[in-house]
Amino acid sequence: xxxxxxxxxxxxxxxxLASSLSFAANIEVNANQNDLAIKGxxxxxxxxxxxxxxxxxxxxxxxxxxxxHFASAKNRDLFRSEPAKYAPQYGGFCAYGVAVNQKFxxxxxxxxxxxxxxxxxxxxxxxxEWLKDVPGNIETAQVNWTGIKGLTEKQIAALNN
Numbered sequence: 001x002x003x004x005x006x007x008x009x010x011x012x013x014x015x016x017l018a019s020s021l022s023f024a025a026n027i028e029v030n031a032n033q034n035d036l037a038i039k040g041x042x043x044x045x046x047x048x049x050x051x052x053x054x055x056x057x058x059x060x061x062x063x064x065x066x067x068x069h070f071a072s073a074k075n076r077d078l079f080r081s082e083p084a085k086y087a088p089q090y091g092g093f094c095a096y097g098v099a100v101n102q103k104f105x106x107x108x109x110x111x112x113x114x115x116x117x118x119x120x121x122x123x124x125x126x127x128x129e130w131l132k133d134v135p136g137n138i139e140t141a142q143v144n145w146t147g148i149k150g151l152t153e154k155q156i157a158a159l160n161n
Contacts, residue, residue, distance in 0.1 A: 027149075040069045094121050
């Protein structure tokens with residue numbers, strides 16, 4: 001292989017890697033392999049309907065490298081106007097998990113709003129633990145989040161051992 005072919009291959013590989021990373025969800029956001037946040041649930045509906053509602057791929061918005069689905073154009077537009085207001089705390093990772101220094105996935109039906117902020121949990125059983133001391137858990141999670149938000153689950157596990 002000639003030197004120019006190696007250089008071209010390297011440049012193409014680097015460009016492909018960079019472009020794939022630019023579309024990948026931020027490590028601070030809990031999203032699936034397609035960058036879909038909170039399993040396609042409409043994050044605005046927790047505030048407007050008081051319950052989780054599945055969103056549609058007809059109404060989408062991107063925030064922090066993740067794609068959010070909404071049940072209506074109105075909800076999408078509300079989110080776009082103030083995404084930080086409607087996005088779940090801790091990048092959509094389990095709030096109780098963050099309180100115990102972990103990043104866990106969530107079940108969007110295990111949710112809680114405190115002080116106009118959305119907190120999601122791994123499941124309803126974990127949510128019961130979260131609800132035992134919401135203010136204390138939020139205080140602990142806020143401190144922990146600054147240390148783990150930019151880390152992978154593997155890096156967190158190494159820190160905790």
